[in-house]
Amino acid sequence: MRKKISSGSTFEQQYAYSRVVVVGDQVLVSGTTGYDYDSMTISDDVVDQTEQCFQNIIQALQTCDSELADVVRIHYILPDKRDFAACAPVLQKHLSEVRPAATMIEAGLLDEAMKIEIEVTAIKKAPKE
Template sequence: MTKKLINSGSVFEEQIGYSRAVVQDNWVFVSGTTGYNYETMTISEDIIEQTEQCFINIKNTLEKAGASLSDIVRVTYILSKASNFECCWPVLKKYLGSVKPAATMLSAGLANKKMKIEIEVTALKNR
């Protein structure tokens, strides 16, 4: 029962004190992930581009954990405006359409006004 912490290099992880993901046995718990490009610490104003970047960040994190997008069993979408959810559907389908995890969408204020979507996933690594 080994616990592994994964960091993406985001300044938020260091400033706030959390891990991008925690791996416990075959489980991978990925923190809420926004559309920031962590290499440049920039974020697009476009929600579709933010959604795409969220999945790039999540994919990179899962790979560091020895998992993949196909291992996702649960996803939570948090949007600053519920009315923006439908325009994200094509990106969601692109990444998870064949995976079909259990899903929830919430609308809430996010940590920064630039953030329009945050995505949290749980994955179960296949042996």
């Protein structure tokens, strides 16, 4: 069974994608940027954007009863690879115990204000009895 979850972002409708797709026990979270969707603002600092990415990802995972501890794969996409080192403390904060398989890619993003985009794959744990 395939379940599509939308955050209601105009980007999702405009570009025909879902924030989260759940297939069986797999949770696929689309590339997530550092926009604060409550205020529709984005910081100009890559570290702040990285933290906001994680807050957005946590919220997306929660919509399908999943969490960061379930993440098995992560992709970081940055327009400037030199910014990645500054993000390390935020990555440690959220993933030091999880340690998913990871890839960092240098590529242009949709909006020049975006300094990082993060995509994750999680495997939901079996419910506890």
